[in-house]
Amino acid sequence: MRLLSVVGKRFSRNRLSVIGAVTVLLLLIISILAPFIAPYDPTATDVRHTLSPPSKTHPLGTDELGRDLLSRIIYGSRVSLKVGFVAVGIAIMTGVIIGSISGFYGGVIDAVLMRFVDMMLAFPTFFLILAVISILEQNIFTIMVVIGLTNWMDVARLVRAEFLSLKEKDFVSAARAVGVSDVRLIFRHILPNALSPVFVAATFGVAGAILIESGLSFLGLGVQPPEPSWGNILTAGKDNIEVAWWLSLYPGLAILVTVLSYNLVGEGLRDALDPRLWEAERH
Amino acid sequence: MLSYITKRLFLMVPLLFGITLITFTVIHLAPGSPVEVQTEMSLKASAQARENLKKLYGLDKPLHIQYFDWLRRFVRLDFGRSFVDGRKVIDKIIERIPITLTINILSLILIFSVALPIGIISATRQYSLFDKLSTVFVFIGFSTPAFWLALLLMILFGINMGLLPISGIQSIDVSEMGPFERLWDWIKHLILPVGVSAFGGVAGLSRYSRSSMLEVIRQDYIRTAMAKGLTEPEVVFKHAFRNALMPIVTILGLSVPGLIGGGVIFETIFAIPGMGQLFYSSTMARDYPTIMGILVIGAVLTLFGNLIADISYAFVDPRVRVSKK
Numbered sequence: 358m359r360l361l362s363v364v365g366k367r368f369s370r371n372r373l374s375v376i377g378a379v380t381v382l383l384l385l386i387i388s389i390l391a392p393f394i395a396p397y398d399p400t401a402t403d404v405r406h407t408l409s410p411p412s413k414t415h416p417l418g419t420d421e422l423g424r425d426l427l428s429r430i431i432y433g434s435r436v437s438l439k440v441g442f443v444a445v446g447i448a449i450m451t452g453v454i455i456g457s458i459s460g461f462y463g464g465v466i467d468a469v470l471m472r473f474v475d476m477m478l479a480f481p482t483f484f485l486i487l488a489v490i491s492i493l494e495q496n497i498f499t500i501m502v503v504i505g506l507t508n509w510m511d512v513a514r515l516v517r518a519e520f521l522s523l524k525e526k527d528f529v530s531a532a533r534a535v536g537v538s539d540v541r542l543i544f545r546h547i548l549p550n551a552l553s554p555v556f557v558a559a560t561f562g563v564a565g566a567i568l569i570e571s572g573l574s575f576l577g578l579g580v581q582p583p584e585p586s587w588g589n590i591l592t593a594g595k596d597n598i599e600v601a602w603w604l605s606l607y608p609g610l611a612i613l614v615t616v617l618s619y620n621l622v623g624e625g626l627r628d629a630l631d632p633r634l635w636e637a638e639r640h
Numbered sequence: 641m642l643s644y645i646t647k648r649l650f651l652m653v654p655l656l657f658g659i660t661l662i663t664f665t666v667i668h669l670a671p672g673s674p675v676e677v678q679t680e681m682s683l684k685a686s687a688q689a690r691e692n693l694k695k696l697y698g699l700d701k702p703l704h705i706q707y708f709d710w711l712r713r714f715v716r717l718d719f720g721r722s723f724v725d726g727r728k729v730i731d732k733i734i735e736r737i738p739i740t741l742t743i744n745i746l747s748l749i750l751i752f753s754v755a756l757p758i759g760i761i762s763a764t765r766q767y768s769l770f771d772k773l774s775t776v777f778v779f780i781g782f783s784t785p786a787f788w789l790a791l792l793l794m795i796l797f798g799i800n801m802g803l804l805p806i807s808g809i810q811s812i813d814v815s816e817m818g819p820f821e822r823l824w825d826w827i828k829h830l831i832l833p834v835g836v837s838a839f840g841g842v843a844g845l846s847r848y849s850r851s852s853m854l855e856v857i858r859q860d861y862i863r864t865a866m867a868k869g870l871t872e873p874e875v876v877f878k879h880a881f882r883n884a885l886m887p888i889v890t891i892l893g894l895s896v897p898g899l900i901g902g903g904v905i906f907e908t909i910f911a912i913p914g915m916g917q918l919f920y921s922s923t924m925a926r927d928y929p930t931i932m933g934i935l936v937i938g939a940v941l942t943l944f945g946n947l948i949a950d951i952s953y954a955f956v957d958p959r960v961r962v963s964k965k
Contacts, residue, residue, distance in 0.1 A: 476658040479939040488931050491923040609788030617783035
C-alpha cells in the first residue's frame with residue numbers, strides 16, 4: 358500500500374501526465390455513457406441535411422448520409438477503447454506467458470522462444486496485420502486478436518529480463534526450498550514483482566493499438582460501416598475532402614487527443630515506477 | 641570483425657527458415673485451399689491461373705514436401721505469378737521499388753537534418769523553453785495518425801490554398817512540359833508525401849538524439865573539455881556530438897527495411913504507385929502470391945537492416961569491436 362501511495366505521489370507531480378489521466382478517465386465515461394450523451398442516433402440518416410457544416414443543430418456537422426458527426430465520434434470512442442484494451446490484454450497475456458517461461462527456464466527453451474520473438478519482430482508489423490486480416494473475416498474481433506498477437510514481443514522481452522534477475526533472488530530460492538511448484542513460483546512469487554514495466558508497456562500499447570485500428574478502419578479493413586469508428590469516419594472525410602473539412606478534422610482530433618493522453622499517462626507511469634529515480638530523489 | 645560478421649550471417653539462417661515457415665503458415669490459414677478461395681473470390685481466375693496455383697503450392701503433395709518446394713522457389717526469388725494480372729510477382733515488386741525508395745530516402749534525409757539539431761539543442765539547453773516546446777512536439781508527433789495529418793495538409797495546401805497537387809506523382813499534362821517544369825512538377829508532388837512520412841520520424845529521432853546527447857554530456861570527459869577552456873560549440877560538436885552519434889547510427893541500419901516497405905496508408909492516400917500501395921491493392925484483391933512475396937522480402941530486409949545496424953555500431957565504437965573479436 359505504501360508503495361502505491363509513493364507511486365501515486367510521484368505520478369501526480371507530473372502535471373502533463375495528470376492531465377492525460379483525467380482525459381483518459383473522461384473518455385472512458387463518455388464511451389460508457391454514449392447513448393445518454395450523444396445528441397443523435399449515430400446511424401440515423403437524414404437525406405435533407407447531408408454534408409452540412411458545423412451548426413447549432415449539428416455542432417460538428419453531418420456526413421454524406423446526413424448522420425450527426427458528433428454522435429458518431431462519441432460512439433466511435435467505444436470502438437477505439439474496446440480495441441485498445443482487448444488487443445493490449447491479448448498482447449500482455451501472450452507476452453507475459455512467453456516471457457516468464459523463457460526467463461524462468463532459460464537454456465534451450467529460452468533460446469527457441471527468443472528466436473521466435475526475433476522472427477516475429479522481423480516482419481513489418483503493419484504489413485503482417487494487413488496480410489492476416491485480408492485472409493480472415495473483417496470485423497472488430499479479428500482486429501483485436503490480430504493486433505494483440507502481433508504486438509506481444511516487447512512485453513515478452515521485458516518480462517524475460519525481469520525474470521532473469523528475479524529468479525536469482527533469495528525469496529525464490531526460499532520458495533523453491535519449501536517445495537513450491539514451478540507454476541506457482543512463476544505466477545505467485547516472481548510475476549507480481551516483474552509487473553511494473555508491463556504496466557507501462559500496456560499503457561503505451563493502448564495508444565499504439567488505437568492508432569493501428571484507426572489506420573485499418575481507414576483502409577476499410579477494420580470496423581465496417583455503418584458502425585462508426587474514428588478510422589472509418591476519416592474514410593468518409595477523404596472521399597469528401599474537397600467539400601467537407603469537418604469530416605477529416607474532428608475524428609482525427611479525437612484520435613490525437615486519446616492517443617496523446619495514453620502516451621502521457623504511460624510516460625508518467627514510467628517515471629513514477631522507475632526505482633532508479635526514487636534513489637536519486639532520496640539523496 | 642570479419643569473423644563477427646560471418647557469425648552473424650550464420651545465425652541468420654535459422655531465422656530466415658522460421659520467417660518462411662511463419663509466412664507459409666499464414667498462407668495455409670486461408671479458409672479452404674488457396675485455389676478454391678481464389679476461384680471463389682475472382683471471376684477472372686482462369687483455368688490457367690488455377691493450374692499455376694496448383695503448381696505453385698503443389699497442393700496434391702504432403703504438407704512438408706509442399707513447404708520445401710515452396711522454399712526452394714522462394715530462394716530463387718520465384719514468388720509465382722500474381723492472381724490479378726498473371727504477371728510475375730517479382731517483376732511487380734521491382735517496378736514499385738524506385739518511387740518508394742526515392743520518397744523514403746528523401747524523408748530520411750529530412751528526418752536527420754531536422755531531428756538532430758532539435759535533439760542537440762534540447763539536450764544542451766535542458767528544461768529551457770525550446771526543450772519544453774520540442775518535448776510537446778515530440779508527444780504530439782508520436783500521437784498523430786499520419787494519414788490524418790496527410791488529409792489536413794491536403795485540405796490546407798491542396799484545396800484551400802491550391803498550392804500543391806494532392807495525388808499521384810506527376811500531373812496529367814506532364815508530357816507537354818519542359819525538363820525544368822517537369823522537375824518542378826515532380827517536386828511539388830513529392831512535398832506532401834515526404835513531409836508526412838517524415839513527421840513521425842522527426843519526433844522519434846529528436847527524442848532519441850536528445851537522450852543520447854544528455855547521456856554523453858554528463859560524462860567526465862565533457863567536464864574536462866569545458867574545464868580546459870574550450871568553447872561550448874567546440875565541446876558540443878567535437879566531443880559530445882560524435883559520441884552521442886554512435887547509438888544514432890544504428891537507427892540508420894534499422895530504417896533499411898522501411899526504405900523499401902513504404903507506408904501503406906499514406907501511399908494509398910496520395911495515390912503513389914509504390915510498394916505500400918501494391919501491398920494494399922494485393923490485400924484487397926487477396927492476391928496471396930504478391931502479399932507473401934512482399935512479406936518475405938520485407939522480413940529478410942529487416943534482418944539485414946539489423947545486421948547492418950550492429951555492424952555499423954561495431955564500426956563506430958571500438959569497444960564493441962574489441963569485445964566481439
